[in-house]
Structures are given as structure tokens and as C-alpha cells.
Amino acid sequence: MSVLAHLPAETPAQQTRRGHSRLLPYLLLLPGGLWLTVFFAVPAVQLAATSLYDPSGSLQEGYAMTWEFGNYADALSAYWPHFVRSLVYAGIATLLCLLLGYPLAYAIAQKATRFKNLMLVCVIAPFFTSFLVRTLAWKTILSDNGFVVGLLRDVGILGSDGRLLATSVAVVLGLTYNFLPFMVLPLYASLDRLDGRLLEAANDLYASPVRAFAKVTLPLSMPGVVAGTLLTFIPAAGDYINAELLGTPNQYMIGNVIDSAFLVRLDYPQAAALSFILMAIILAMVFVYVRRAGTDEVL
Amino acid sequence: MKLGRWLSDHWVMGAGVLVLAYLFLPIAVVVGLSFNEPSSRLSYDFNEFTLDNWTNPCGPGDMCDAVVRSVQIGFLATVVATALGTLMAFALVRHRFRGRGATNLLIFLPMATPEVVMGSSLLALFVAGGVPLGFWTVVIAHVMFCVSFVVVTVKARLSGLDGRLEEAAMDLYASELQTFRKVTLPLVFPGIVAAALLAFSLSFDDFIITNFNSGTTVTFPMYVWGAAQRGIPPQVNVIGTAMFLIALLLVLSTSVRRRRAA
Amino acid sequence: MTMAAENGDLRLVSLTKRFGIFTAVDDLSLTIPQGGFFALLGASGCGKTTTLRMVAGLEEPTSGKVQLGGRDISRLRPYKRPVNTVFQSYALFPHLDVFENVAFGLRRRGIGDIRAQVERMLALVQLEGYGKRRPAQLSGGQQQRVALARALINHPQVLLLDEPLGALDLKLRRQMQIELKRIQTEVGLTFVHVTHDQEEAMTMADTVAVMNAGRIEQLGAPAEIYEFPSTPFVANFLGQSNLLAGQVAGRSGDDILVSAYGSRFSVPAARCRAVDGDVYLGVRPEKLHLAPDSDSVPAGHQWVTGVVSDSSYVGVSTQYLVRTPWGTEVSAFASNAGVLAQVPLGAHVVAYWRPDHAFLLGREAGAGDATQPLLEPVP
Numbered sequence: 001m002s003v004l005a006h007l008p009a010e011t012p013a014q015q016t017r018r019g020h021s022r023l024l025p026y027l028l029l030l031p032g033g034l035w036l037t038v039f040f041a042v043p044a045v046q047l048a049a050t051s052l053y054d055p056s057g058s059l060q061e062g063y064a065m066t067w068e069f070g071n072y073a074d075a076l077s078a079y080w081p082h083f084v085r086s087l088v089y090a091g092i093a094t095l096l097c098l099l100l101g102y103p104l105a106y107a108i109a110q111k112a113t114r115f116k117n118l119m120l121v122c123v124i125a126p127f128f129t130s131f132l133v134r135t136l137a138w139k140t141i142l143s144d145n146g147f148v149v150g151l152l153r154d155v156g157i158l159g160s161d162g163r164l165l166a167t168s169v170a171v172v173l174g175l176t177y178n179f180l181p182f183m184v185l186p187l188y189a190s191l192d193r194l195d196g197r198l199l200e201a202a203n204d205l206y207a208s209p210v211r212a213f214a215k216v217t218l219p220l221s222m223p224g225v226v227a228g229t230l231l232t233f234i235p236a237a238g239d240y241i242n243a244e245l246l247g248t249p250n251q252y253m254i255g256n257v258i259d260s261a262f263l264v265r266l267d268y269p270q271a272a273a274l275s276f277i278l279m280a281i282i283l284a285m286v287f288v289y290v291r292r293a294g295t296d297e298v299l
Numbered sequence: 300m301k302l303g304r305w306l307s308d309h310w311v312m313g314a315g316v317l318v319l320a321y322l323f324l325p326i327a328v329v330v331g332l333s334f335n336e337p338s339s340r341l342s343y344d345f346n347e348f349t350l351d352n353w354t355n356p357c358g359p360g361d362m363c364d365a366v367v368r369s370v371q372i373g374f375l376a377t378v379v380a381t382a383l384g385t386l387m388a389f390a391l392v393r394h395r396f397r398g399r400g401a402t403n404l405l406i407f408l409p410m411a412t413p414e415v416v417m418g419s420s421l422l423a424l425f426v427a428g429g430v431p432l433g434f435w436t437v438v439i440a441h442v443m444f445c446v447s448f449v450v451v452t453v454k455a456r457l458s459g460l461d462g463r464l465e466e467a468a469m470d471l472y473a474s475e476l477q478t479f480r481k482v483t484l485p486l487v488f489p490g491i492v493a494a495a496l497l498a499f500s501l502s503f504d505d506f507i508i509t510n511f512n513s514g515t516t517v518t519f520p521m522y523v524w525g526a527a528q529r530g531i532p533p534q535v536n537v538i539g540t541a542m543f544l545i546a547l548l549l550v551l552s553t554s555v556r557r558r559r560a561a
Numbered sequence: 562m563t564m565a566a567e568n569g570d571l572r573l574v575s576l577t578k579r580f581g582i583f584t585a586v587d588d589l590s591l592t593i594p595q596g597g598f599f600a601l602l603g604a605s606g607c608g609k610t611t612t613l614r615m616v617a618g619l620e621e622p623t624s625g626k627v628q629l630g631g632r633d634i635s636r637l638r639p640y641k642r643p644v645n646t647v648f649q650s651y652a653l654f655p656h657l658d659v660f661e662n663v664a665f666g667l668r669r670r671g672i673g674d675i676r677a678q679v680e681r682m683l684a685l686v687q688l689e690g691y692g693k694r695r696p697a698q699l700s701g702g703q704q705q706r707v708a709l710a711r712a713l714i715n716h717p718q719v720l721l722l723d724e725p726l727g728a729l730d731l732k733l734r735r736q737m738q739i740e741l742k743r744i745q746t747e748v749g750l751t752f753v754h755v756t757h758d759q760e761e762a763m764t765m766a767d768t769v770a771v772m773n774a775g776r777i778e779q780l781g782a783p784a785e786i787y788e789f790p791s792t793p794f795v796a797n798f799l800g801q802s803n804l805l806a807g808q809v810a811g812r813s814g815d816d817i818l819v820s821a822y823g824s825r826f827s828v829p830a831a832r833c834r835a836v837d838g839d840v841y842l843g844v845r846p847e848k849l850h851l852a853p854d855s856d857s858v859p860a861g862h863q864w865v866t867g868v869v870s871d872s873s874y875v876g877v878s879t880q881y882l883v884r885t886p887w888g889t890e891v892s893a894f895a896s897n898a899g900v901l902a903q904v905p906l907g908a909h910v911v912a913y914w915r916p917d918h919a920f921l922l923g924r925e926a927g928a929g930d931a932t933q934p935l936l937e938p939v940p
Contacts (some may be wrong), residue, residue: 005507010522015398023395024381024390024394024529025390025393025394025396026390026396028386028387028389028390029386029387029390029402031382031383031386032383032386032387032446032450033387033405034386035383035398035442035443035446036405036406036443036446036447037405037438038410039421039440039442039443040405040408040409040412040417040421040425041389041405041408042418042424043341043417043423043424044408044412044416044420046420046423046424046427047419047420048417050409050423062312069407073489076365080326099317100321101318103311103315103318104314104315104318106311106315106433107311107312107314107315107316108315110311110313111311111312111315112315115405119315119319119407120549121550121551122319122322123544124322124546125543125547125550126322126323126325126543127421127500127504128500128504128542128543128545128547129326129539129542129548130503130519130523130538130539130542131328131504131506131520132502132506132520132524132527133538133539134325134329134539135522135534136523136527136535137326137328137332138325140332141324141325141328167457176499177321177322177325180318180322181322183560197407213505216308225464230411231410234410234411234412235413235414237413238413238414238416239413239507240415240507241416241506241507245527255413255415255507258415258416259419259507259510260414262419262511263511265471265512268423272417272419272420272423274415275413275415275416275419275420278413278415278416279412279413279416282411282412282413283411286411294541296305364825365909401616423831461652463648463650463652464652464654464655466617466619466646466648466652467646467648467652467653467654468654468665469618469619469638469639469640469645469713470618470619470639470646470712471640471645471665471666471669471711471712472615472640472666472669472670472715473640473669474638474640474669477669481665481669482654485656486655486656516716
């Protein structure tokens, strides 16, 4: 039935529901949609407005809407190093996640056979201990008198007073660790769907293992790579916990700045402008990246 | 020669196991520190073995209150987010309607927005609306960022469902409602359970958004954050270890049940 | 009307289904008598499955009616129809065991005390003791039988089978064909069977409808359709035919005279679907015999000459392709009843047939010979 397969086939359930009420899908969407609208979309619009308020106001006295586009310029000129640092840290962490996550996802999907479920559980389980507890554990692992630093000093990678904690390395390592499962799970999902016989066919057609990987496995797992990099990069770019716990103010990312602008300095217009710049940068990168990667199946 | 062959066959698995080891390294530290008698309040190093932390998990003042509060918030947020998200997933997979693109965008954006941005903008809303910050504002915030993940998870399960099974049920005298109860729901249920587990773990673990919207309410992550400045009581690691074990048991039991059902 | 109401015939009246601009089923009318084994035969996309789904209630007709025993059921929900379906690749409920799959329909209708009925049905399809298994633990053939039991237990007036044997291997398929036929005779209800496999349709059904592009090309008993197809499509979809392009040249008593490629042939008027203009002269390959020269052709036969261009030995027969002087290849199946010498490639032969084994079909002007398999383009 090749012709019919491409037509919009409807299940009888759909037909009746349509017959009974065209309103049903809207009723189903209403509670969730309303929740997202009121508590996500409206605040986002309000945030956009806040970012254009006159910064000389305060929470107590109220703000005046003066279409202050200067807020954006001020925010950028004051904090552009933090933006750059956030994007660089998140970029490196995402790349590391991809390099670490791909072999793991591939091993689970194609090699693990009866250990598949066990290995999947092992990927997820560590993440039920709290995010903060895990990150603090890294503080122990990387501490100056810990085993890792000792080893690196002995083999001469670190100088005799070299450190890991409170450096960019520690922050990137923490980001990589904390967002690795967000990379592994989508990669696993797309590699699991990969038919092993395709690789046999590629080998049969004179492709070396490396070429078979480059020409068959990698292109077919692209939706997973795209989804995984987005799910890793987005939270990593906005994170500030790793920079706070594993770094010093010299490693602060834009998240730290926004957090303190909102909660410590109470400079709402600037905090809002910073938030919007971050969101705009991330969304722009997402769209360019999805376009370039040539897949719309992000979700 | 034989070794080379073996290596080329198994290096992927070897690499995978090494990455898993990396994932477990901090967990081992957490488990280890849960048996530690720290030398000083600000020390993160292993000093001396003790069972005191396990026999007296609620030792440090408000920690257990914070854990209980996190569980309450996680439970409420999970129930609401799972219900709302599941309904939305059904609408998106089973119906054609106007406004589909806008709906998808509304679901996608919260996942693409950094938590600081979501947390801060929601705070601004609550402040502007004069809503007192506390337990309920945290629940509202958690539902908001969990819904999208529930929709995505349930949608995946639902669109993988063979539509002919529902046709077969109707052909076998099941009305629309019976078809839903006897066929659709049992088959989608594992997806809903997975979504609920995901929502709970996201909620229980959240710090950034909570920190903006909690007022004086303290959840477990917020307790840990506060303690990190003053010195972490070792009981925090007991809670971390216990959470890990509970999650492990839950995931294993659902996957066993799912295998039996498949 | 009262006549129709008394028996349980299934009638489709001007049934039409359109998907957008595509017409899947086009003004289809037919009557399937109660207790019959009816096959809808056609290629992918011909509308046979859509027709079946409209009978089941899984698809709403764009126009037309489905009547069962004189009652219009076309607007009834699937669960209100006394019709059950054996789905393509079965659609067994993966979360229920075999027993619950079979009991599903009874439970929905609130019938109590079902254990004995289910056990009896499992026995009928030879699956005693399999009640506790899950569908995933069964072989393809066993799943097929569960699907059959799950539908049959409801005693529907009509059982619809959508390519039910398509997923099985050849040997199992033959076995299940015999099994299905046995069960149908045993329970005596109407079977409507959709398939693209012409052999399956002919072995099992007592009436076959050949569908093409949403319409029925021909309907009748398998032997009737095979021996006297009504269109070139049927002639080459159900088995294969040598169709030679020609023109009617006149009539001689009960025979129609045909001229083709400079030769004269005749066909009894009773075996002609067309009696003037452009026609196809059709002969089935197994009715075409080979002789070394025209002198060896028995009396009363007609013939064409040619050169053997290909031969395939398939055990029960040898299939030859003979290239005619005008370039077409006709096929001839020689039964290997004796231990006969094979005709070598390149041999000059005469292919002959009895005039009353041939048939005449209408031909669109300009259409050339249609012989299967067509190995080379017709010049």
C-alpha cells in the first residue's frame, strides 16, 4: 500500500474525536499551555520590557519605561569577557561530552547486547545524587592534597605547586561531567535505531571501518549528535554553579553575573538585558546550528 | 596479533566502560565521604571511618526538613507536570489542529532557555504581581520547567505506538473509552512513568530556578549551597548516597517490569 | 429488500473513498454471498485494503454504502459492526497474553464465563496450552493463528483478512492457506480476504475480484477468470499471458477471424471479449506447445514460428521464450511429464495452440504485444 502509506492516515479514534468535537485538542492543550504561557512566556515578555527600563529607578521606587536600549550596550561593554568565557567553556565542555559520550553511547547501543539496560541505568543513576553534592565531590577529587593533583604533580604535568581546583580546567571538567548524560541519552537513542546490517553492507562494499563510520554511522546518528550538543550546550552556557564551586571570580561565567545582578546588586534592568543577550545568543546559535546540521528533528 | 584483534573488536566497549567509571568517580567519593569523620568543618578530605553519619542522618539542624520539603515539592510538581504534559503530548500526537507550530515552540523554548533567565524572569513576575515567595512559588516554577520534558518523553512513546492496535481494539467491540483504558493507556504507561521519574529528578535536583523563587523556603539543594559556604556536614553525603540507591532500585524495578511486559 | 434482509449477504453499493485528490476506491459495487470465501486481489495501492477498512468501519466512505443483510452499516462505529478483522502483521496486543488477546472481544461485550470458549478457540487454531504466553514469545505462524482466533471467537457475520499470510515464509503460508480454508468450511461464515498474491487468492477463494486503480476489473470463480480474463490487466496479473496485437478481420460461422503480423488466426466467438477493431489474441503459456516444424503440428491447431531464445528448467516444467519473426518473445511452458529431450537454444520451432484455448480481448489502438516476462523492448 505504498501510495496510501504517504497519505495522512487517521486512526478511527481521531475520526470520532474530530466528529465529536474539534475542541478536544485545545482542551487537552489548555492547562499545560496556560501554565507555560503565564509562567514562562509572559515573564519572558516582561523581562524584555524590564531590560528597557530606566536603570536609575529601583525596586522600591519603581522603574520608568524609557526604551533604554543603552542598557544592552552597557551590559555588553561591562561583561563581554563573561559572555565570551561562558561560550568558550560551554563549547569545550560540549565537545568533550561528545568525545566521551559517543563511544559510550555506541557501546551501549551496538555492543552491549544483554548488558544494555544495565549500562543505561549506570548512565542515569549517578545523576540522582544531587547536582550540588556531585559537584562538591569533584571539589574533593580535585583538591590540592588529593590523589589526582598528587599524581599529576609526580608525573610533572602540574608544577610542584600547580593546582586544579580554582582553575578553568576544573570548571570545564565540572561542566563536562554534569551535562554528559544529556549528550549520551540522545546519542544512544539514535544509535540504537541504527541497523547493524548497514555497517556490514558498508564493509561488504569495500569501506574500511573508519570510512564506514564516517559515511554511514556518523551521518545516521546526526539527529542524536544535534540533540545532544544542544541539550549539553544550552544548560552549560547558562550554568554558574560549577564556576562558583570549582572556580574563582576569575572563572565566573555570565550566569554568575546575572545571578548577582538580580539577587545581590538588584539592578533589574541590567540583569534583564544580560538575560536577553544570553538568550538571544543561544537561540541564534541553536538556529544556525540546526540549519547547518540539516536536521529539523531536534526533538 | 591476537591481542591486536581483540583490542580492535573491543576498544569501543573498553572506552565506554572507562567513561562509565568517570561517571561513577564522584559517586564513589560521595559514598566514601558518607562514612567520613571530617577533621574540620571546611575539610573535604577523607579523615576517619565512622558510621555516625548513617546512624544519625538528621544530625545537622535543618537538613532533614530541607530534604522532606524537596520531596514534597518534587512530588507535587511531578504530579501536576506529568498530568499537564501527558495531555499535551496526546493533543500533539493524536490531533491535527491550528496553532501546532506555536504550541511546539512554546514547549521547546523552556528547554532552550538558560535556567538563570527562566528563574529571574519568573521572579520578576512574582514580585510585580505581589505574590509572596515560598513553597508554592517553587512548585509553580518546577512544574513550568518540567512540563516540556514530560511532553517530549510521552510524545516519543506515543508516536511509537502502533495505531493498528487501537483499530484492532475497536474492531473487537471496544468503544473509544474502552480502547483508551484497555489498550492505549497501558501501552503508553511506561512512557508516563519515565516522564514522571524524569520530572521528579529534575525538580529534586534544581537549584538555580529554586534559588530565585523560594524566598525563605529551603530545599535540599539550597541547604547544600548554603552549607558549602560554612562547611558541609558529612550527612549531606548520606542523603546523596541514599538518593542514588533509591533511584537505582526504582529504575531497575521499572526496567524489569517493562521487560516482563514486552 | 426483504430478500436481502433475510440472508447475510455483504453488499457494497457505489462505494467511493477519496484522500484529497487521490481516489483510492472508485464507485465500487459488489455482492458477497453469505458463507462465501471472497478474495480481493490486486497490486499495492489498488484500493483493496481501503475497501476492507471501509467494511470494518476503520475508514469512512466518501460516498456509497456498505450493507450487511440489507442493513446499512456504513456509518456505524467499528465496534458496533458484526465484522472482525485479522490485521496485516496481526496487531496483537503486546501487553496482554494470548488468552487475554483472544478473550478481548468477549470481555468488551460483557460476556461472562469465557474460559471454555477461549480454550475451544485456541484448540481450533491448534494453540492449546499457549494461553499464558505473550505475543512476542510466539512465532509468526502462531501469532497469525492467535489473530485469527481473536477475531473468530466473536462469531462475526463477516471475517476480514488483510494480507494475513504476507509475513509468513512460503511453506508456512501454504500450510496456513489450507488451515484457513478448513476453518472457513468448518465455521461457515463469510470471509473477505485481501491479498496481492494471485496463487493465494486462487487456492483459497471461491470468488476472486481483481482490483486495479480503485475499480474491479473482473470478478468470478478463479478458474473462470484464469481461463477467460476480461482485460489485458487481468490476463497478465492473474498468471501470465501471451497477448498478440491484431485486428478483427471478419467472422466465419462461430469463429472470429483475426489478422496479426500477416497471418490469419481464429477464435471461437464464445471466447471473445471484443469482436471488432483492434484486439489482443491471448494464449496462456502452458497452452502453447512447441514442435520442430509446421508439419509436426497436429491438425486443427494454429501456430507461429520462432527461435528459442531462452529456456529455464523449473522441475515440473521447462519455460521457453520463443522469439517471433516480428521480434516479440512469447513464452511456452512445456510440462516435464516424460523424460523428454530439452529444446536447445537457437532452435527453429513452431509454437502451436488449439483455437478454443485462445481468447480475444479489446486493445487500445497503438498498443503492441503484451507478453510476460518482457525481456526486451518490443521494436
